[in-house]
Amino acid sequence: MSTQYRIASGRASLAAEVVGSGDPIIFLHARVADRRMWRAQLDGIGESNKAIAYDRRGFGETRADAEDFSAVADLMAVIEATTDGKPAILVGCSQGGEIVLDAALQHPSCIRSLVLIAPNVTGAPTAICSPEIEGLRMQLKEAEKIGDVDQAIAIRTRLSLDGPLEPEGRVVGEARQLFLDMNSVALRSPPTGANLDAVAAYRRLGEVSVPSLVICGDLDLPSTQERSRHVATTVLNGSYHELTGAAHLPSLERPAEITDLVAEFVNRCAGRGG
Numbered sequence: 001m002s003t004q005y006r007i008a009s010g011r012a013s014l015a016a017e018v019v020g021s022g023d024p025i026i027f028l029h030a031r032v033a034d035r036r037m038w039r040a041q042l043d044g045i046g047e048s049n050k051a052i053a054y055d056r057r058g059f060g061e062t063r064a065d066a067e068d069f070s071a072v073a074d075l076m077a078v079i080e081a082t083t084d085g086k087p088a089i090l091v092g093c094s095q096g097g098e099i100v101l102d103a104a105l106q107h108p109s110c111i112r113s114l115v116l117i118a119p120n121v122t123g124a125p126t127a128i129c130s131p132e133i134e135g136l137r138m139q140l141k142e143a144e145k146i147g148d149v150d151q152a153i154a155i156r157t158r159l160s161l162d163g164p165l166e167p168e169g170r171v172v173g174e175a176r177q178l179f180l181d182m183n184s185v186a187l188r189s190p191p192t193g194a195n196l197d198a199v200a201a202y203r204r205l206g207e208v209s210v211p212s213l214v215i216c217g218d219l220d221l222p223s224t225q226e227r228s229r230h231v232a233t234t235v236l237n238g239s240y241h242e243l244t245g246a247a248h249l250p251s252l253e254r255p256a257e258i259t260d261l262v263a264e265f266v267n268r269c270a271g272r273g274g
Helices: 035-045 071-082 095-106 131-146 149-162 174-187 201-207 222-234 255-269
Strands: 002-009 012-019 024-028 050-054 088-093 111-117 212-217 238-243
Touching (some): 002 071, 012 071, 024 035, 024 095, 035 255, 050 071, 071 095, 088 255, 095 111, 111 255, 131 149, 212 222, 212 255
Parallel strands (some): 024 050, 111 212, 212 238
Antiparallel strands (some): 002 012
16 A cells, blocks of 8 residues: 655655655656656565655656756655655666666765666766667657657657667557556646756766666667666676666566566665575
8 A cells, every 4th residue: 555745845746655664765767757667666665665656847746836956856855755764775767767876976875775777877978879769869859849749759659668679569558558648748747947966977986885786678779778787887886687678668568577676686785685
């Protein structure tokens, strides 16, 4: 059973939910999703821990007046409101992983360990893509610029859910429908303002000393796979797990496997084996 929260941060009211009790594990969603991408993980991890997820500004059920803001400060507001002062394990996918790394550098005493799924990294070099992938990215940028929501969702689905070099429609069923709905909400939300965080984590990855598990699917963007491996080998206590046959959002297409990987890592960090 989950408990719903409304957490104030600046002029935002962050929609969050908590499942279970015990050690806090906080899930941060990708830019192409909201907290619903973690449904299976909240239910599974929440059986023996306190599993927490929230919608960032511009996503899901969070409501925010337009203002420049700090995504890390929003995360810290969630930590303060939900963890009872215990250091948290942070799980972040894509842009959520970027925020996790920024927070780990700014607030290390609040963070116990990290799970990074296909993470973005502030300050990372510009990705070099094949012409086919670069073409899709430019089409997406143009569709978002002119407000063509349907086209933007279609391209996001190809890039993030199916995999950029995979057949369109590779992922079907509830996972696909949820992805479409999450993106429809995000792309139709009013502007929220600029994120003021400027950590440049890429050149500081060697300062991240907490245990860190990096996960990436082998159907994700080649540049994302390369960046994920770099993170795993550059942080001081990192490990890497490749998912065969998965793209950018494995929590949607392989929910049980991601839940098991996170649970095993959480147990290892807690000294419970597993």
